[in-house]
Amino acid sequence: MSARTTMGIDIGSTASKCIILRETPNDGRENGREIVSKALIPFGAGTSGPVRVIDQALADCDYRKEDMAYILATGYGRNSVEAANFEMSELSCHACGAYFLFPGVRTVIDIGGQDVKVLRIGKGGALDTFVMNEKCAAGTGRFLEVMARVLEVKLEDMARLSAQSTERVNISSTCTVFAESEVISQLARNKNKRDIINGIHRSVAGRVAGLARRVGVEKDVVMTGGVAQNSGVLLALENELQTDIETSPLSQYVGALGAALLAFRKLGSLEA
Amino acid sequence: MTMSTIGELLNQFDMIASNPKAQLEKYIAGGKQAIGCFPYYVPEELVRAADMVPFGVWGAEGTINSAKKYFAPFYCTIAQMGLELALNGKLDKLSGVIMPSICDTLRPLTQNFRSAIPQLPFIFLAHPQNRRAPYGVEYTKSQYGSVKQKLEAIAGKAITDSALKDAIRVYNESRAARRKFVKLAGQHPESVSPIHRSAVLKSAYFMDKAEHTALLTELNSQLEALPKSDWKGSKILLSGILADSKNLLQILADHNMAVVADDVAQQSRAFRLDVPEADDPMTALALQFAGQDYDVLLYDPELNKRPEHVVNLTRENGAQGVVILMMQFCDPEEMEYPSLKQALDKADIPSVSIGFDQQMRDFGQARTQLQAFADVLSSKR
Structure with a gap:
């Protein structure tokens, strides 16, 4: 057969x-x-x-x-x-x-186009518990897309540019619409795009980490979804959660x- | 007279729950006056004793337009839709409204409503948070006394003790019948879908309670006669303010989740406690409110009694998990959620919180969460 x-x-x-x-x-x-x-x-x-x-x-x-x-x-x-x-x-x-x-995964952070999910994995890989974002694009792939458009950079270049940041710029709001205004305001103040992107990544990480802490972050932590390919978000999330996060080219x-x-x-x- | 089948009875309840306008018009055409009763803990017995029909107004599914003038966007939709209905003329046939002010959202609603709809007789009701002490009972009694006076003015007749005692009896019978139905619906989920369960309970807000009890007693006796159920799906407890969204309830049905109990404000929280026996019926009504408990809106000096109650309710009814329908922008429910979640986690009871409101049109995210929750429950069976 x-x-x-x-x-x-x-x-x-x-x-x-x-x-x-x-x-x-x-x-x-x-x-x-x-x-x-x-x-x-x-x-x-x-x-x-x-x-x-x-x-x-x-x-x-x-x-x-x-x-x-x-x-x-x-x-x-x-x-x-x-x-x-x-x-x-x-x-x-x-x-x-x-x-x-x-196989050692206990926490999965999945950031997709329009939602964020944090999953706790039990024995044998079974889904134990989870939390999803509410109806809000903040912290999602869509959020990053909107920011890339405002900044006139390619989505795939954001991680590289973020890594070149030299000055800390805070994007305090995690609402996509308000954050867009904030980014425009930072640009108007002649802040460097690289620093703004770094701030955007930290903003996403802060939002996602808040969600992850509701479930409770246990090692091994794995990130999946399209945004996992953005090493800037991954790094910001590792810093925010104070833990290593694994990902895969198949994320x-x-x-x-x-x-x-x-x-x-x-x-x-x-x-x- | 031939007996209706369970399906026919359930459809009858569903028809009534889905058409409050037709119900209201039926009572008005029959020469009755109707009084709109907003959430929560309205002593409807007073309305009945004045020979009027209490009519529940817990918002409605729809779009908020006119009421936006009065509220910030992040305001509970039950309150916003209540005013929207009035502004759109949907409450015109009521002879008055009773509006409690037990939470920080309802309180401003009472004042906005009074200002926006001056033509509708308005009865303000302030429940005391310190409800158990003798002074609390006295306060409730004085508030109910004020409601009684205003109802008498609308009805043009006095509310006698005898009429009030009779109304209390009718309501206690209704509460008992609804509690019995909740148990039976949980025992026979193949026969009572989540949508039908909700319809039976919701229709009570749009029906004369004696009529509702008569129909429900017939349904209960038929459910009692059914053989023991062999339900293969999962069993859940529902919590929240409202659980009447057909879209959400259909998702539960689609994934074989039976509602075996609830801690929903519009459902079991509203009828779990009877009015006690007392010589003075006004004191009896006040004592009923004094005895109310396990509600995010009611002051609990012990703080964690309600989460423990939900845990116990879940266990006692054999529910495997809890679905919390979290009304968007409801501060009391949202602020209590962490302690409720903690208590459920500690008891090893899986739970999921689904955010929703009465303007919700897209149920994709809720479907994803509930489908995954069904998987979680099934993996633990």
């Missing part, structure tokens, strides 16, 4: 991610799955992103959609993925995906990875 494959699709607010996993001989943990394809399209729920991300993930491997033994969707747009056999909350998927990559795919892993569990329960 050929190895079974599953697909995990994470439709976020700003990006769609897809992972295809193949079964491999189990080594005793949940590992024993191999990533055979992954894709990311920078368009999320309600766009062409969901369809395109599936097409791209399939195009990059030798499988067809029909070869997938189970397809599990997650993320903000999870209910609109027609191809999916099942949908699950991204909180459960992030917990599962993070545990797969970092943006953790939800989709968790979905593909949970798809195997669904298969198992169907077969039981």
